[in-house]
Amino acid sequence: MSTLKVVSSKLAAEIDKELMGPQIGFTLQQLMELAGFSVAQAVCRQFPLKGKTEAERGKHVFVIVGPGNNGGDGLVCARHLKLFGYNPIVYYPKRSERTEFYKQLVHQLNFFKVPVLSQDEGNWLDYLKPEKTLCIVDAIFGFSYKPPMREPFKGIVEELCKLQDRIPIVSVDVPTGWDVDKGPISQPAINPAVLVSLTVPKPCSTYIREKHTAHYVGGRFIPRDFANKYGFEPFGYESTDQILKL
Numbered sequence: 001m002s003t004l005k006v007v008s009s010k011l012a013a014e015i016d017k018e019l020m021g022p023q024i025g026f027t028l029q030q031l032m033e034l035a036g037f038s039v040a041q042a043v044c045r046q047f048p049l050k051g052k053t054e055a056e057r058g059k060h061v062f063v064i065v066g067p068g069n070n071g072g073d074g075l076v077c078a079r080h081l082k083l084f085g086y087n088p089i090v091y092y093p094k095r096s097e098r099t100e101f102y103k104q105l106v107h108q109l110n111f112f113k114v115p116v117l118s119q120d121e122g123n124w125l126d127y128l129k130p131e132k133t134l135c136i137v138d139a140i141f142g143f144s145y146k147p148p149m150r151e152p153f154k155g156i157v158e159e160l161c162k163l164q165d166r167i168p169i170v171s172v173d174v175p176t177g178w179d180v181d182k183g184p185i186s187q188p189a190i191n192p193a194v195l196v197s198l199t200v201p202k203p204c205s206t207y208i209r210e211k212h213t214a215h216y217v218g219g220r221f222i223p224r225d226f227a228n229k230y231g232f233e234p235f236g237y238e239s240t241d242q243i244l245k246l
């Protein structure tokens, strides 16, 4: 097991609560924007378009979006990817009813002409082909996932598991299906090629196969004294980067 500094799911939830509490006053929307922006940067770093043929550049980044805030990070990420010159397409099978904000994120994707597929529209399996898709962003579940996985996500993740050795998967914060503290203890569970931990890695990140999975931290929104209060050092992000490869 690596010596990576991690915080438990309980502490991660406390960090979020304090960041969005009355004294600090971040909004969820602000943190989600920075989280999704970080994930888009990680995709660019890991799969640069520079030097690629036109056919390669035209491939899709297939962003699969879940019903909670992990999904929200995916919606934001898709918009930034479009601005970065990628060709994102979003699959959003169960739309969040939590707040109006999710609808606004979808309107923004429409504005950017990023297709958003619903469960009953279009054949999402068409995008699980290496000749069509550069990588998949797994924004299905993050730190609030509790097994067993329910449909439609169970079927979706099972399909992803079949092809994850042929199309790289970029997982947002927690690989979908993993227990945030104990890792891949139930099935189905994704084995990502890239993990982007947000704010600070969660304990499950110590279970990634280090040679197989590139690990980034993103979500650059806390000062040193706040990190120290929660028992970790801030990450050494360079310049204006929103991600750091660990």
Ligand SMILES: NC(=O)C1=CN([C@@H]2O[C@H](COP(=O)(O)OP(=O)(O)OC[C@H]3O[C@@H](n4cnc5c(N)ncnc54)[C@H](OP(=O)(O)O)[C@@H]3O)[C@@H](O)[C@H]2O)[C@H](O)CC1
Pocket (backbone or CB within 6 Å): 016, 028, 031, 032, 035, 066, 067, 068, 069, 070, 071, 072, 073, 140, 141, 142, 143, 144, 145, 146, 147, 148, 149, 150, 151, 153, 172, 173, 174, 198, 199, 200, 219
């Ligand atoms: N500070 C930060 O680092 C930030 C992180 N962000 C991201 O937010 C997620 C955590 O978001 P949260 O909304 O708390 O939870 P999830 O997105 O992980 O999942 C909740 C939804 O998933 C459904 N769920 C849970 N278990 C199952 C299951 N077994 N089968 C099917 N569906 C499931 C759950 O549905 P319920 O009906 O159970 O409520 C929810 O709909 C974190 O990981 C980061 O990615 C934020 O962007 C803010 C900044």
Ligand SMILES: [K+]
Pocket (backbone or CB within 6 Å): 070, 138, 139, 140, 141, 142, 171, 172, 173, 174, 175, 176
């Ligand atoms: K995820």
